[in-house]
Amino acid sequence: MTGGERGVTAAAAAARGVVKAYGSGETRVVALDRVDVDIMRGAFTAIMGPSGSGKSTLMHCLAGLDSVSEGRIWVGEQEITGLKDKKLTRLRRDRIGFIFQAFNLLPTLNAIENITLPMDIAGRKPDQQWTDRVIQTVGLAGRLKHRPNQLSGGQQQRVAVARALAARPEIIFGDEPTGNLDSRAGAEVLGFLRRSVDELGQTIVMVTHDPVAASYADRVLYLADGRLVDEMHRPTAEAVLDRMKHFDTLGRVS
Template sequence: MTTTHSGVATATRATAAAARATDLTKVYGQGETQVVALDAVSVEFRQAQFTAIMGPSGSGKSTLMHCMAGLDSISGGSARIGETELTGLKDKELTQLRRDKIGFVFQAFNLLPTLTALENITLPMDIAGRKPDRAWLDRVVQTVGLADRLKHRPSQLSGGQQQRVAVARALASRPEIIFADEPTGNLDSRSGAEVLGFLHDSVRELGQTVVMVTHDPVAASYADRVVFLADGRIVDDIAGPTADMVLERMRRLSGNTPQAPGHGPQGRTN
C-alpha cells in the first residue's frame, strides 16, 4: 500500500470519489436551436487517480469538465466535488470552491508576465491571503523539475517550462482535484511528454487527483483510465489504456483517424 507524504494511503484514498456526476445534463438554447451537450451523464472520478476524457469533436468532453469544475451552469442532475453539491451554490460560493478545492491547467498557460515562476505558482494563495505550506511547495517544485527556474519570468522559459509552472500552480494549494483542458495542446512532443509525465507523477508521488480532457490518444495513455463520450453520453470506459487501445476506440467513435502514436508526446506502454 502506497502512502502519501501526509500519511494517507493511496490505495485507501482511491476508493473514494473526488468528484461525481449523477444524471448530469447540459442544454444550450431553446426550441429548434436547442443543443443537448450532456445527456444524463453519470460518472465518478476517483481520488489519487489520473483520468482522461476523450471523444469526437462536439461529444461534450469539455462541457463535462466545465460543469464538474463549476465553470458552467448545470441544466439538470447533480455534480459534486467531494461532498459539496455544486447545483444551488451562489457565485461567491462557487468562486470559493474553485479557489480552495480545485486546480486548473489550461492549454494557454495563463501566467502573468511580470511575475517570476515562483510568484506565479503562489499567486492564487497570495490572492486568497493564505501562506503556502513550504514543505509541500518544495516537493511540488521538485516533482515538476522547476527548482532552478523559480526566479525566471515566463519570457525566460520555454513553452514546456511555462506549462510546468502552470501545473505547479495547480498543485501548490493541494486541491482535491485538478482539471486539465488540453494541457499539451500548445507544446511540442518532447515538452508535452514531460508535462504529462509530471501530471502522472503528481498522482503517483503526491496522491493528487487529475482529470484531463484531450483529443490525443498518446496523451491519454498516460492516464490510469479513459472515459469516452459521444453525443453527450458516456459510451466507453477503459482502465490501463495504451495509445493503440485509445486510438482504436476513437476510430470507431468518430469514423476518422485521430493522431497516430508516434506523432505526439511519447506514449506510455503500461
C-alpha cells in the same frame, strides 16, 4: 441522497443525470445528455471524444465553471449544483486546481511568484515543504527567478502545473494541457502529472484528443453525442487509438 447511496464516497467529483443544453425550441442543442460519472480520488482520468462530443462541457460542469440544465454535481461530499456564485467561487479557489492549454502566467511575475499567486490572492500562506516538493516534482528548481518570457513553452506549462499543485487542491482539471507544446515538452508535462498522482496523491482529470496523452491516465472516459459511451482502464496509446475508430458506431448504438 447520501454519499453512500450515490456510491461515490471514494469519488473526488461525481455527476448524476447531468444534462447541459443551450438555446430552446428548434435551436436547442444538448451538449450533455444524462451523464452519470464518478471521478476516483488519487487517480488520473482522461476524457476523450470527437469534436462536439461534450468532453470540455463535462469538465467545466464538474469543475463548477459551468452550470447544468438538469442533474446534480458533487465535489467530494458537497453538492455544487445550486450553489450561489460567491460560494462556488470560494470552492473553486480552495478545492480545485486548473491547468489550461494557454499557460495563463502573469508576465511581470517570476516563476515562484506565479506558482504562489493563487494562495497570495486567497490570503493563504504557502506550505513551504509541500511547495518545495512540487517544484522538485516538476523540475523547476533552477528556474524560479525567471519570468515567463525567459522560459520555454514547456517550462511555462510546468509553472502552470506547479501553480495548480502548490495549493493542494482536492482535484485538478486540465483542458488539453499539452495542446500548445511539442511532443517532447508535452511528454515531460504529462510525466509530471503522472508523478503528481503516483507520488503526491493528486487527483487529475484531463480533457484530451491525443491518444498518447490519454495513455498516461489510469482510466479513459469516452463521450459521443453528449453521452458517456465507453471507458478503458490502464490504457495504451494503441488501444486508445483503436477505440477512437469506433466512436461513430458507439454513438449510434448507445
